[in-house]
Structure formats: C-alpha cells, structure tokens
Amino acid sequence: xxxxxxxxSVTVDDLDDVAFGxxxxxxxxxxxxxxxxxxxxxxxxxxxxxxxxxxxxxxAALLVIVQGPDAAEAAARFRARTVVAAQELVNA
Amino acid sequence: xxxxxxxxxxxxxxxxxxxxxxxxxEEHVVLHDTRTGDLVRMGTREWAxxxxxxxxxxxxxxxxxxxxxGALRRASELVVILERLQTMGLLADGIDRADAAPTxxxxxxxxxxxxxxxxxxxxxxxxxxxxxxxxRHEAARARVALPLVRDGGDHEERVFTPEQGxxxxxxxxxxxxxxxxxxxxxxxxxxxxxxAGEAAKPAACRIYxxxxxxxxxxxxxxxxxxxxxxxxxxxxxxxxxxxxxxxRTGADLPAGARVIALPALLEIAASVTAPRAAYVAWxxxxxxxxxxxxxxxxxxxxxxxxxxxxxxxxxxxAALASPVLPDVNAVLPWIRALSERAxxxxxxxxxxxxxxxxxxxxxxxxxxAAASLxxxxxxxxxxxxxxxxxxxxxxxxxxxIHGHQLVGRLPLATALxxxxxxxxxxxxxxxxxxxxxxPLTVLEAMLRGHGIEVYAREVxx
Numbered sequence: 001x002x003x004x005x006x007x008x009s010v011t012v013d014d015l016d017d018v019a020f021g022x023x024x025x026x027x028x029x030x031x032x033x034x035x036x037x038x039x040x041x042x043x044x045x046x047x048x049x050x051x052x053x054x055x056x057x058x059x060a061a062l063l064v065i066v067q068g069p070d071a072a073e074a075a076a077r078f079r080a081r082t083v084v085a086a087q088e089l090v091n092a
Numbered sequence: 093x094x095x096x097x098x099x100x101x102x103x104x105x106x107x108x109x110x111x112x113x114x115x116x117x118e119e120h121v122v123l124h125d126t127r128t129g130d131l132v133r134m135g136t137r138e139w140a141x142x143x144x145x146x147x148x149x150x151x152x153x154x155x156x157x158x159x160x161x162g163a164l165r166r167a168s169e170l171v172v173i174l175e176r177l178q179t180m181g182l183l184a185d186g187i188d189r190a191d192a193a194p195t196x197x198x199x200x201x202x203x204x205x206x207x208x209x210x211x212x213x214x215x216x217x218x219x220x221x222x223x224x225x226x227x228r229h230e231a232a233r234a235r236v237a238l239p240l241v242r243d244g245g246d247h248e249e250r251v252f253t254p255e256q257g258x259x260x261x262x263x264x265x266x267x268x269x270x271x272x273x274x275x276x277x278x279x280x281x282x283x284x285x286x287x288a289g290e291a292a293k294p295a296a297c298r299i300y301x302x303x304x305x306x307x308x309x310x311x312x313x314x315x316x317x318x319x320x321x322x323x324x325x326x327x328x329x330x331x332x333x334x335x336x337x338x339x340r341t342g343a344d345l346p347a348g349a350r351v352i353a354l355p356a357l358l359e360i361a362a363s364v365t366a367p368r369a370a371y372v373a374w375x376x377x378x379x380x381x382x383x384x385x386x387x388x389x390x391x392x393x394x395x396x397x398x399x400x401x402x403x404x405x406x407x408x409x410a411a412l413a414s415p416v417l418p419d420v421n422a423v424l425p426w427i428r429a430l431s432e433r434a435x436x437x438x439x440x441x442x443x444x445x446x447x448x449x450x451x452x453x454x455x456x457x458x459x460x461a462a463a464s465l466x467x468x469x470x471x472x473x474x475x476x477x478x479x480x481x482x483x484x485x486x487x488x489x490x491x492x493i494h495g496h497q498l499v500g501r502l503p504l505a506t507a508l509x510x511x512x513x514x515x516x517x518x519x520x521x522x523x524x525x526x527x528x529x530x531p532l533t534v535l536e537a538m539l540r541g542h543g544i545e546v547y548a549r550e551v552x553x
Contacts, residue, residue: 026159029152
C-alpha cells in the first residue's frame, strides 16, 4: 500500500481531473465516519489497483492511498499528473 | 462554497421539463421552467449527470451514478449544475409527489355533439409542440420498430427524457428534431405508423386533439382547437369521432387517455370561488344558447357579468343578450402582456431553435400580430371589425365551453377575457399573413404547448 501526501495547493477538482485523465473508475464515496475520514474510491481500468482519495479536514493536504498488485505503477502514474509532497510505503 | 443550500436528495421539480432537441443536426438538452417560461440549455453530458437526480440519491450517490454513466469529469461540475437549478427554484427534495385521484370508471362520457375529425395526415401537429408523450410501453415499442432513430434501439436516453422533472417512471417525452417528433418521417407521415401500424402509435397521438375533463357528473369529451384540421372538420360529416361511438363511460376511454378532474371549488373571479356543480350548470346554460354574433363581445361581457354577479343565471343571459364590445383601454394591457410574452419567446427561441422550426415561425407570427394591435387605433379597428371566420370562432367557443377549458388555470373571468384576446390576435395573424392556415389553431397550440399562455397572469392595467 502506498500513501501519497499531495501538495497543499492540490484541490479536489485537480484530483478529479487526474482521475478522469487516468481513466480511473469511481467505485464509491464514503462519508466520514468514526473509523475513517471521507474518501472517494476508484479502481484502475484493469482492476489491478484501488485508489482512495482521502479528504480529511483535519489534515493540511489531500491524501491518496494506492493498493493492489499494481499499486506501484498506479501511484507512479498518479504522481506524474499531480504535485506530490511525500510518498510512503505503508504496511497493510 | 457558494452558500447555496442543496436539497439532501435532489431531484428536478415537476415544473421542470427536460427536452432533447436536435437542432440543425446538433444535439441539445433544454430544460423548460413551466412556471416562469424560462429555459436552461445544457450539454448532453450535463443532462446525463443530472438525470440520476431522481430524489433517491444524496450528493455522493448522485456523483457515483454520474460516474457510472460515464458522464462525470469533476464532482464539482455536478454541484455547480445543482446549485444553478436550486437558485432558479427547479429542484425539490426526496420523492414525494401527489398522485392524481383516479376518475371513476363508471362516469358517463359526454362528447361534444355533432363533431368528427378529418385528419389531413400532413404531420403538421407533429412539429409544433414542445412535448410529445409516450408511455414507457409505447416508447419501448417505438424503439423496437425503429431502432436506428437516434440510435434509440440501444439507447433509450437518446430518444426520450422524462415528461416531468427527473421522474423516469412516468411518461416520456420524445426527442425533437427541429421541433418535429424524432419518429416523424421525411414525408410528413408517422414513422411508427408506417413501420408497425396505427395501433403502435402513442395513445396521445391517436387521441389528439381530444380532451377529457371529469366535472363530477360526466367526463366532458371535447378538443383543443389547436390543429387546422379541427376547424376544417366543422360541419363536415364522416370523420373520426373524438371517442369511439361505442364508448359510454370512463372505462371505455382508450388506454393512455388523461382525464383531468375539476376541483370541487373553482376560482371564478379574483378571490371568489364557486362549487364545481354551479360552474357545470353555468357551462350547460351557456352551451344551450345560440352562438353569439360577436364572440369577442360575448366573452368580454360574460367576464364582466362573472366579476359582478358570479355565476348568476340572469346576469349570464343578460350579458349574452346584449354583449358590449370591449373598450380599447381595457384590452390594451392584455395585448401588451401577450405581445411582451411573445417577443420574449421569439428572442429566446431565436438563440437556439432552427430556422426550420415551425414553433419559431409561429412565435414570430403571434408576436407580429400582437405588436400590430399595440397601436390603440389599430386595436379599436380590430375590435370593431367583424370576425373573418364566424363559424370557426363559434365552434372554438363551443369546444372551449363544452370541454371546461375556461377553468382550472385562471379565474373564470380572467379566462373569458383571455379567450377574447386570443380571438383578436388570431384575427390579426390572419390579416398579416393571409396564407396562414387557420391562425386561431396556430395560436392555441403555441399558447398551450409553449407556455405563452402565462401572459394572462402578467396583465398590468
């Protein structure tokens, strides 16, 4: 699982544009709950990665978590289209 | 954030009519606000996003539905669309909507006497209206019969939009190509009829121009005098009856016939109401009288009688016995209101409708006629001039009165004056364009079918 911390200047609209450009398929929108912040979940067209866009008002920036067999490639494609402040490999 | 508060489960309100138009080959979606006459144009992708707003989804659900349909680029686009519509009063929340009370099926039918319709099959009425309605079953049948029309065989949404709002469970409105039904053939004949037989046509088309109004005693069967054939059929025997000769009660009406129920209390003048039964008796009294020599004078005098004495029988008969031509200054505000509404309609329609669109040319004809009557001298002359079509106008009055078309939308007195004004404007249309066939029917179709009739609420003295 890869976590991308986006630059504070990156907006939700910017991320929508990136998702559209990459052909990501929206799968669900989860409102904030006790266990998780609000997030929009996409999958890659080949179903090899899930992309969670996390919009937590407590955080200074948007977060993107990419998981799945092709997480590394999907994250790289994401990075190529937006400004990423930090990338971390996270143990699931 | 714009500060506009959106409904929790947005849907388009019933007064928002979405219609798919193909104009000079290019596809557009137009949302008509039937309360104001305003319209909103949007792209097909915007409509694809909005179509899911049926009152069952919150914003997240709508975003997902739009994404599922492939129409979503940015979630914020959808919010912008919804906020714009909310600001215009075109959104509602949730799925609650009033169900029409069912008409008792044993109610006897009372058809307009001595009339049968001879249709000229020219297809003229298939290119005038803003809405041509299909039931879901009829839409499916048409798509099977003619699957290549707008690629509707595979894609219902390319040929149909909901009749009202975003509620796709009800009737559907067919896409209009330069304002003609998408299924109208190049020869002016119905493509569905040609491909699958007359029975495959939508009931609304087969029933047209009949109207059905349940007044608590009978179901009045009349017609909207909106088609030249209606007036051409006056006094001509051998046409098709408005309902089958064997039809006796509401149960015998064709499937798809819409019966409008008159409310128990009817507004007859400003802040004055009368029981439905009293209005029915008044209507019956009127129908029993001989045709007035001058319908404009008769209508205006009846309006004055209703204002002064309600539905009083003696006052009604006195008004008919000694009708007085209206004063120019009394009619002028009506002409002005209609003229402004028609001008506004022309200005709006000219920006997006095709030059081939019959409704655009008809709007221009109405606007020109109304404008010609804004001159008090011209109006005085028009009022004093005898009708060029006494038989047609007499039939018009008979159809309107028999069909209870004077009540429900406007107070009765206002509706009577409205009809007098329509006659004057129709006469002016004929005078300006002598080749125009049955101008009164063109005016009637446009006033009802394109919402110009709201002018009657905009009269300022």
